Amino acid sequence: MSLLLTSASNASAQLKLNKKAIGAVDKGVKAATFSDADAAKLAGEAIAYMDTHNEVAAADDPYMVRLTKLFSKHQNEGGLKLNFKVYKVKDINAFACADGSVRVFSSLMDIMTDEELLGIIGHEIGHVANKDTRDAIRDAYKTAALTDAAASQSGAVNSLSESQLGGFCTALLxxxxxxxxxxxxDDYSYNFMKQHGYNVTALASAFNKFAEMEKEAGDNRSKSEKMLSSHPESADRAAKVLEKAKKDGLAKL
Ligand SMILES: [Zn+2]
Known part of the structure; x- marks a missing residue:
């Protein structure tokens, strides 16, 4: 799972906690071999939890109609059957999870063109295809298992309880x-765009929009409101995409 932009408030504190907790688990009880299927199962539980705790756009909602149209040809990518939903929320975000669930936030859709959205979501699908999301689920599970003696002692990958799911989802996000x-x-997304004949430079313009937002957020917001990206500098990412596009003869104006 991946964040494009996240609030600085508790993300960094959460990460420190996670690292410490994961270290403790590694030293003590090892989780059993963590398979793709384990990750998909836990991801499914986390997604079900998040779907019930966010306002999900209905099938005939204009946001969902737009997303469905955009991704109708892309139901199978990165070795997984994908499913798409829109969360009608203010945060600017999108993520994909190890079970093939893709969740796009309406505020992100408000500021991005269709091809920019394809580029951003292509990036998120890349994290799934590259098994980054599987590893994220594994780490979050280790953290959750630490707080549950039964789960950590058996070493098996158990379902998470309702009370564990909130913390698990926070850790994932x-x-x-x-x-x-x-x-x-980013490379995955570039190739995804190229392969399907989309304008690859839309990926660069999406990154440039993030760069603008990061700049504004840096100047005007309180620390807790500041947006920060876990990704490399957005402007650098945009430049890298444009460089590749030029090389490939795909740099359109
Ligand atoms: Zn990412």
Whole structure:
């Protein structure tokens, strides 16, 4: 799972906690071998929880109509059958999860063109295809298992209780991928756009929009409201895309 932009408020505190907790689990009880199927199962539970705790756009909602139209040809990508929903929320975000669930926030759709959305969601699908989301689920599960003696002692991957799911989802949404993972997801998206004949430079313009928002947020907002990206500098990412597009003869104005 991945955040494009996240509030600075508790994400960094959460990450510190996670790292500490994961370390403790590694030293003590090891989780059993964590398979793709385990990740998909837990991802499904987390997604079901988030779907009930967010306002999901109905099938005939204009947001959902637009997203469905955009992704009708892309139901199978990254080795998974995908399912799409829109959360009608103010945060600017989108994520994909290890079970093939893609969730797009309406506020992101408000500011992006169709092809920019394809580029951003292509990036999120890249995290799934590259198994980044599986590893994020595994780490979040280890953290959750630590707080549950039964789960950690059996070593098996158990279902999470309703009371565990909130923390599990918070940990997932706080996942910070490495720069390498982010770059590889950008590459995945670039190839996705190219392969399907979309304008690859839309990916660059989406990153430039993030760069603008990061700049504004940096100047005008209180610390807790500040947006920060777990990704490499958005402007650098945009430049990298444009460079590749030029090389491929795909840099349209
Ligand atoms: Zn990412």
């Amino acid at each position: 706080g996942t910070k991928f490495s720069r390498k993972q982010e770059s590889e997801a």
